[in-house]
Structure formats: structure tokens, C-alpha cells
Amino acid sequence: MTHFAKAFITLLSILYGISIFADPTLLYEQDPTLLTTNIQIVIRTGSASDPKDKVGLAELLASLLTRGTQTLTRTEFQKKVEGLGGTLSGDAGTDNIVFSGEVIKENTQAFLDLMESMLLTPRLAPEEFDALKRETLASIAHIKNNNNRLAGLAIRKEFFAGTPLELPGNGSLTTVKNIQLQDLKKIYTDWFHQSNILFAVVSALPEESFTARIKNLAKRLPEGKYKPYQSIAPAIFPKNTLIVIQKPRTETGVVMMGQTGFTVHHPDRYVFETANYAFGGSGLTARLFKIIRGELGWTYSIGSTYTAMGALSDQQNLFLIYQTPSFEFTSKSLFKTLAMWQQYLQQGLLPQELKMAQESLINSYPFEFDTAAKRLAQRVYSHLYQVPILSQDKFSSEIGATSNQKLLPALAKQHEKQSWLVSIVGDKNAIQAQLDEEQRFVPKEERLTISKVVTPEQIIE
């Protein structure tokens, strides 16, 4: 490649986050002040592709790959990684598996050798698979201790019932028990190919230290065809539905309220993000926080998000309002939130709320790019989901264009036909008593009632 061509493509890379390499793809950022090198390898298939009775498969494979190579046992491999001053982990998301490595910069090349072996010649040893499965099952059992996770999982289970997404990426006790080593070997063969991989590096070392090695590494993977992700549609609840996760003697109630969200390509994405920032997304300055925590003092935390399932992607996300009220205020806080939501749907935002959200989002945008690692993460995201990285001016223009004229029809279209799926962690009798008290003047047929009571064991089984 000529110097000019390389410079031109590097420019394209900076402007649009598109690498010079179509296959394999390397996204690179150099920062001479860095003391560590950060390497990410992204496999563009994830836990949404797990069979629904074997959810946890992608997550197990991601972890098992970091447990030894054909020439190094798990202990030998991990001691080498950590002895170099490195750390290496594998995690599955909905639509990808990400291997993240970081090492003190002097040992970058030796660390790359290890990552290469992990990727091309993993050990996939039966004894390590058994150990990993056992650890995963213990970790899933431990979720019972975490009320926030229980409430979130209950919501997820209802929205995505009957699909792999009804469970988190690490699966449930039943689905993990179903997984066999040959299942992992099969997806390793199916998913780890040249067209399904992306490399991203941020380092103090020059780009030349990586390009040839990574191109060569990718060439040694089999050829294959990239399959674009197909979003799984969440359910829509026509009336408010309440699930209680039975857990007596809690001091704090955990309340989560869910509706369907959208993908990263939604045309009103920035309108929703701006408006939600003012309604519940900004923490201390959001409307929900100011009233339910600040004025009424019923809850310690409260907020709302359109990214309940992680960053916006090609998968339709969930919209969530979450709060942790003192238990005695659980129902009061829930009904107040419902009323505030109705008011928001009908009237949108006050001018000062909108102005504050816009200023805040626009002025904080530089923090999306203030470290080399963040800049690279933006480029990876842009590449994976084919969304542009907005310049400050373009971002300001998108956010600044939000108004009630745009917001109200967008809210109506997205939310009007939906009701809430609510999950509460607490004692069902105490919650029922609170619901009765709060709705004593509401006709019986219009009251919110408990639709389902589940135990923590049922959530994770």
C-alpha cells in the first residue's frame, strides 16, 4: 500500500471508525503516555444465538478459552498471563463475545503470543469444563442474595419468554446443566472464523507492532460467512402486570418497571435519550429523583434508562424505571411513579428541564473521548453497529433538536400502547396490604393486583 493510500485510509479510519483492513479488521489507537496495552478481540456472535435450553453456552466458551491452550494447562497459561503483568477475560454479550486483555506495555508482544494461542489452539479440556460449569452454577445460585438482580431477571424472563434472551447470558441452573463440552466445541468451530472477528488495540507502541501479527493471526482462522444479528422482539403488556419475588423481611423494596425499548438505529433515539435524561436518566437532577427522593424522601435511589440490557445495539432493548424505596413506601412510590409517567406522556418536559438536559448532554460529550481506551471503544461500537461517531457539532445538533413537538408524538408511538410490567422484591402479604391501602378508592376491576408470585429459586432454576 502506498504511503498516500495508507494516510487516506487512516483518515477514513479516524473520521468514520472504519479500519484499513476489511478482513481482518484492526482498529488501533496509539497514546504514548499509556503504561499498559489494551487488546480486545470481538467475536460477532453471542448468547442470543444459544439454544434456548442451553443458554450460557457462549458465556462458558468465552471463559473456557482463557483456561489453557493445547501446549499450556490452565495454570501454566494463567500464570504466564499474570506473570507478565497481564489480565485476560472472556465475556459473552447478547450479540458478541469479547476477549479483553491488558498488560504492562513492556510485555505486549509476549502477551500477544498468549492471546494468539488462546484464540487458535484453545485447550477446551474436559476437567476445566467441569470446573467452570460448577463455578457457574454456584455463581447463579448466589444471585438469590442480590435483590436488584432478582427484580431485573424477573422482568427479563417475562419480556423474552420462550427465547434465549429470557435468561441472562450466563444462563440458569437448568440450562447450564444441559450444556456439554461438545456443544462448546461446535460453536467454537462455527463462530470463530475470519469474517466474524474484530481486533482493537490501544497502546503506546506504534501501530506497526500489531498490524502484521494480527493480519497473520486472522488468516489462520477458517473462512466463514458473517450472519447479521436478528433482533428478538420483547413482549408488549397491554395492562399493568405485577410480579412479586417473595422475600420476607427486607428493609428496602426493589421495584422495577419495564416496557419495550428500541435498537441503536431508532430514528428518535436522540429525542428519547435527551428527554429521558431529564425525566429519570440524569440522577440527582432528574424529575423522578427530585420529586420522589428529594421532595418526598420515599426512596434512596430512582432512575430510568433505555439501556436496561446494556448499550443500544441491534437487539431491541428494554426501557426500565428502577427504585429502591424504604419498604413501607413501596406502593406509594410505585403509584407516584406511574402518575408521573402519565403526566410525562401527556405533557412532555418543561422548557427548563429540556434546556438543562440538552446543555448537560452536549457539555459532557467530550468525556466519551477523553481517554484512548474510550476513543477506541467508540470506534469498535461504531464498527459493530454501523452507526457514525458524531462530531461534537453533529451531536450538539441532534441533542439540540429535541423539543416537546418531537417528543410527544415519539413517546406516544413508542409507549402509548404499552403498559408496565412491574417486579417487586418483598413479602407478598405486606405488598398486597400496601396495594389495598393505596387503591382503596379505586374500583376493584381497575386495581393493580399481584399477577404472579415467584420465589428467588424459581427465578434462577
Place this chain on the structure above:
Amino acid sequence: MKIHIALGMLFSGLLVADPGPGYRKLAVNKLFNGDTINEFELDNGLSVIHVPRSQAKVLTFQIWFDVGSNSEKLDPKLKKTGIAHLFEHMMFRGTDRFPDGSFDEISSRLGATSQNATTSFYRTNYFESIPSNQLEVVLALESDRMANLKLTQEGLEKEKGAVVGELRRALDSPVNEAYNALMELAYQKIPFRWTVLGTEKEIKGFTLEEAQYFYKTYYAPNNGTIVVVGDVEEEPLLNLLIKYFGQMKPQTIPSYSLPPEPLQARERTKVFSHPQATSEILLMGYKIPPISSLSVIPLGILSAHLSSGMEGRLRKLLIDTGVAVNAYASPSYRPDLFQIFVQLAEGHKAKEAIQIIDQEVKSLSEKIISEEDFNRARNQEKLDLYGSIDKNNSLARWLGEFNALAGNYMRGFEIIEGYNILDRKEVMEAANDYLVRSRRSVVIVTPSPTAPQKGKGKK
């Protein structure tokens, strides 16, 4: 110890007797990545630590006060805990110039991120990261609430409610309760035995007069340190700091010595149940020397050996074997305890974990750590530091915390440098000296008999 002399040579900051208009430059130090750390003191005693960086048009501002729950318990005018933490909330309640709610609103409009405050036993801090062109507005806000906070009965009562909510939320956490129990068990006299949050009775009982006394006494310039890391040069920063903080008057800060703690002669144990626990929790604390001691260097290696990475010994012995779902060791300072935490897997008992840990500690006390294990532990500690100092807010937190903890913001780097000249034998000696049962307090939390049990309650 042979590292003693060498450590004295490290990071010997250039002392600069440079009297300027309203401030003195005290030292200049260099970071591993070439960044410069400047230290100043304003004439009113306010300390300033500054790391200029120009990679992005952003910076982190933090202000740290040398007051936490220990001070209030020892202050004869207060003698209770909780007000330092309550004050962390009150500081967002407004002034005449910036009324209630406007601090959050203005800083949010500026684009501030990572804005929050925390309180510990020995310090309170407030922090935010901002676009660098907004520094002056933040300094106006921060200096105003430091000098002119509007303390009202109404505001105090509202925050008491929020803090009680926070306290109740903490009560739901068996891990949090285990920590509180460990502090109470390990310390009979030092106020670490009382929680930072205080009790519900103490929180509800604070008066406006106590709040006013606390504010005037402890939120003084000569009791504070400002840390700024990011895109601002020395001269404009100092000019702004003098403009906004330079007029504040220093106060007489009460000086208290921690009461002498009776020597612990034997192991102490407490076992209790918690309604939200679904498996047993083990938390142990061994008394260790303070952060200024040379022994913290081998103790840092011991903790990394036990819990860093996938090859940490506790992981191999407890998690990989299915006994626990989480396990780590970590030295903490003020309180000076080497803590080991284990969340047992269902069906396993804390006693099993204690036996395994005791065996491992015995081995560490009898055998010199292998070179391979030593290098792994040391490099993991370096990775931990190197990976965080490129971020403005984590570097600022690192500098501020060590400054509050040790009175020396370079102490964290000295410890990391100390690993390079540590003899492996000293790791064994530290295990022998400190990881002994007579220095240990042990807390075990068991699931409550009334907590939901596996298999019960299913339809």
C-alpha cells in the same frame, strides 16, 4: 530491612521555597508516565495537588477534608457518629447565592460527570469531572458551599430522612453487616468500632447547632486539600484558586489522638444470622501496622498473591474447588486490618474456609514465596496502578486518598516502587509477624432460619 534506605531515595520531591502571591510551591514530583505532580499551599493553609495534562479538554476536581466519623466521635462537643456523613449530603443543600438544588443543576449543565461525595472514618471528599473551560464555574460553586452553606432546620430534617433510608438499605446487606461487626469486634476503644453512617437514633438526633459547629470547625481551608488532574496549567489554576478560596480564614482544627487500643492477645469471633443471607459469609481481619510502615510493602505482595487474578491462591483453593463463590484478601488502612472475605457456596461452611486459609497462611509463614509467584503478584499490583493512572479521576482519587490516609500523596507510588527492591524473604516474615490468629477477628454470617430456603415456597 534493606528497603529502608532505598525507599528514602525514591520520589524525593524537589522542595521549592518559592513564595508567591498567596501561595507557596512545596514540591514537584514525576509520575511513571512522565506526568508532573505539583504541590502547593495557599497562605490560608489550603493544600493543592495538581497534575497538568493536555490529552483532552477535560479535568477532574476534588476537594478532600480531613474529617470523618472518627473525628466526630472524639470531638467532646459531638461524641457521636453520623454527622460527617450527614454533612456530605448537606453540602448539596445550597447557599444564598446558589440556592437548594442549584449545585446539582449548574454542575449538570456544565457537563459534569462522576459527580459525588464519600465519607470514611478519616476523611470526606467531593469530586466531579468537567470540561476544562468550565473550571471557574465549578470553583465558584465549590468555594461558595465551603464558606457559605445555608444550614436550616428544614434542610437538615430532609437529609436526615434520606440518610436513614441509606442506613436501612445498608441493613439489608449481609456483607455490610459483616463489615460493621468486624469493626466492632476488632476495636474496643478506637472509634472504628462505630459505623460511619451512625445509628438511626444518632442521625435523627443531630441538632442544627451541632451541624453549624461541625461545618465551621472542619470545613476550613487549613483542613482541606484540592486535587486537580487534567487540562489546566499551573498559573491559571493558582490564580483561580486564590480568587475563590484564598479569602477563606483558617480555623483552629481540634487535634485528637486515637485512644490507645488494648493489645489483642487472642482471636475474637462473632457469629450471627442475617435474614437476607442465603449462604455463609466469612470476614476476617488481622491487625497490621499503619500505612507509613515498611511492612505494608510485603503485605501488598501477600494480598496480591492471595487474591489477584485467576491464579490468586484464594481463588484456587476456595472458588475453583467449589467451596466459595467469591474470595479475596486486601490490606486496609485506618482501620489497619488485613482483611480476608469469603462468600461461601451454598451448603458449605465458613469453618471449611478458615481451615483452608489457615493452611495456606501456615505455608506462607514457613516457606519463601517462589520467584514466579512473587513476580506474578508484583506485576499484578503494577498493572492495577498503571491501568488506572491514565484516567484523570482515578489518578486524582489515588493521590487524594493517600494524602488523607498517610499525609503523603506519593505513598501509593512508594509502595509500588518498594516491590522492586523487596526481598522475597520479607513476604514470609510479614506472614509470620501479622497473619497470626492472636491478631485476628473473625465474623461469620449464617443464613437466618426464617430466610427463604432452597426448595421451599415453590408452587
